[in-house]
Amino acid sequence: MKKLIKNGTIVTASDLYEADILIEGEKIAAIGRNLDESAAQVIDAKGAYVFPGGVDPHTHLDMPFGGTVTSDDFETGTIAAAHGGTTTVIDFCLTSKGEPLKNSIQTWHEKSKEKAVIDYGFHLMISEVNDSVLAEIPKIIEEEGITSFKVFMAYKNVFQADDETLFRTLLTAKEHGALVMVHAENGDVIDFLVNKALKEGNTDPIYHALTRPPEVEGEATGRAAQLTGLADSQLYVVHVSCAEAVEKIEEARKKGYQVWGETCPQYLVLDQSYLEKPNFEGAKYVWSPPLREKWNQDVLWNALKNGQLQTLGSDQCSFNFKGQKELGLGDFTKIPNGGPIIEDRFSILFSEGVKKGRISINQFVDIVSTRIAKLFGLFPRKGTIAVGSDADIVIFDPNKERTISAETHHMNVDYSAFEGMKVTGEPISVLSRGEFVIREKEFVGKPGKGQYLKRDRFGSAKKPAEQVR
Ligand SMILES: NC(=O)NCCC(=O)O
Numbered sequence: 264m265k266k267l268i269k270n271g272t273i274v275t276a277s278d279l280y281e282a283d284i285l286i287e288g289e290k291i292a293a294i295g296r297n298l299d300e301s302a303a304q305v306i307d308a309k310g311a312y313v314f315p316g317g318v319d320p321h322t323h324l325d326m327p328f329g330g331t332v333t334s335d336d337f338e339t340g341t342i343a344a345a346h347g348g349t350t351t352v353i354d355f356c357l358t359s360k361g362e363p364l365k366n367s368i369q370t371w372h373e374k375s376k377e378k379a380v381i382d383y384g385f386h387l388m389i390s391e392v393n394d395s396v397l398a399e400i401p402k403i404i405e406e407e408g409i410t411s412f413k414v415f416m417a418y419k420n421v422f423q424a425d426d427e428t429l430f431r432t433l434l435t436a437k438e439h440g441a442l443v444m445v446h447a448e449n450g451d452v453i454d455f456l457v458n459k460a461l462k463e464g465n466t467d468p469i470y471h472a473l474t475r476p477p478e479v480e481g482e483a484t485g486r487a488a489q490l491t492g493l494a495d496s497q498l499y500v501v502h503v504s505c506a507e508a509v510e511k512i513e514e515a516r517k518k519g520y521q522v523w524g525e526t527c528p529q530y531l532v533l534d535q536s537y538l539e540k541p542n543f544e545g546a547k548y549v550w551s552p553p554l555r556e557k558w559n560q561d562v563l564w565n566a567l568k569n570g571q572l573q574t575l576g577s578d579q580c581s582f583n584f585k586g587q588k589e590l591g592l593g594d595f596t597k598i599p600n601g602g603p604i605i606e607d608r609f610s611i612l613f614s615e616g617v618k619k620g621r622i623s624i625n626q627f628v629d630i631v632s633t634r635i636a637k638l639f640g641l642f643p644r645k646g647t648i649a650v651g652s653d654a655d656i657v658i659f660d661p662n663k664e665r666t667i668s669a670e671t672h673h674m675n676v677d678y679s680a681f682e683g684m685k686v687t688g689e690p691i692s693v694l695s696r697g698e699f700v701i702r703e704k705e706f707v708g709k710p711g712k713g714q715y716l717k718r719d720r721f722g723s724a725k726k727p728a729e730q731v732r
């Protein structure tokens with residue numbers, strides 16, 4: 264059945280206007296006024312903003328980490344994402360050295376199929392580069408539509424790759440049209456600082472932050488950016504947390520290097536002091552990179568406003584406090600890194616960004632959806648409201664006030680990192696490819712309805728890459 268969203272205010276990365284949207288099947292068929300409403304289900308969006316669905320470029324669903332597995336899988340994680348206004352996620356497919364890449368991708372297909380309620384794609388981790396990996400990459404781009412590769416510069420002896428791996432991944436990405444993503448922290452220096460802290464008997468959660476100072480993030484970001492310039496390739500720095508990293512991204516972009524940066528809600532609104540909460544509660548706030556001194560928040564907001572950072576990912580990586588974060592009692596290195604954010608990314612950016620005048624409403628759409636779709640080969644199918652695009656739509660009440668809490672969130676985790684935070688603005692109804700997933704705040708979707716997305720190669724969008732900058 265056709266659907267007609269009437270009386271709403273459509274907001275894209277470039278426009279804000281009142282018009283109706285006609286949906287036929289999975290696609291937006293027309294935008295305008297006085298559209299033919301015969302045979303259409305009419306949805307009244309009076310007083311609401313009508314946004315393109317959020318695209319979350321950074322999730323870890325059903326991911327093994329530190330001897331445990333994230334508490335949200337592709338079902339609970341995508342249901343929570345949809346409640347929060349996100350209609351596409353791109354998850355990280357982990358690989359192991361010596362294992363064919365295609366086996367890891369198969370594992371991720373098994374984790375996600377029959378579970379996701381919204382559309383999803385995969386990035387692929389590269390842990391080593393050798394002849395067999397190099398032979399597999401073009402096939403994976405072609406057959407799987409995986410057009411972004413992630414290299415970890417940290418987590419020594421676990422995920423960390425060396426500089427040769429990063430450089431050769433950059434060269435390969437350049438050749439075949441892919442974007443390289445980096446977790447930029449100097450893992451060797453962190454390893455040294457961690458061992459020193461443990462030897463000195465410093466085992467509390469705060470030492471997670473103190474052994475990963477901002478300089479190690481700045482150094483790795485600068486190194487990755489320089490190698491990108493040398494390879495004449497393209498780089499996306501995930502979860503930027505501090506001024507030192509922003510400076511390196513800005514410097515590289517000024518030189519004309521193709522480098523982009525993502526930050527995450529936790530770095531915009533939380534700070535290092537949270538790691539000092541009593542009764543081991545600081546463990547709830549253990550991320551890598553760590554939360555920083557508060558003044559960094561202004562640097563990050565300004566970087567989003569001024570375009571030195573371009574996107575917001577959630578870095579969704581949830582572990583229960585009970586039984587999972589608690590693995591690190593008496594040894595901060597055993598606290599699984601990460602937190603539950605997938606549901607709150609969209610609302611926090613709107614409330615703290617748009618409502619507080621830090622970014623414009625068009626920038627909001629760009630940061631949470633459009634730019635991500637462009638960088639990761641999904642635009643214009645995803646990331647905008649346009650005729651021919653997928654009808655991934657969020658009907659959003661911009662004035663609804665609410666308090667974030669684990670009592671009411673939909674993530675499968677026993678705490679909220681933003682417990683008690685007041686936000687203004689809430690997704691009321693969410694459509695994925697023309698079907699309601701959330702209707703009047705109730706989940707009405709179905710596990711397995713989400714489709715796997717084969718993505719376009721980097722730079723193959725109709726617009727040249729420069730226009731993505
Ligand atoms: N960020 C974090 O602490 N956990 C998730 C894994 C990663 O992105 O490094």
Ligand SMILES: [Zn+2]
Pocket residue numbers: 446501502551552
């Ligand atoms: Zn990371």
Ligand SMILES: [Zn+2]
Pocket residue numbers: 321322323578579580
């Ligand atoms: Zn991550």
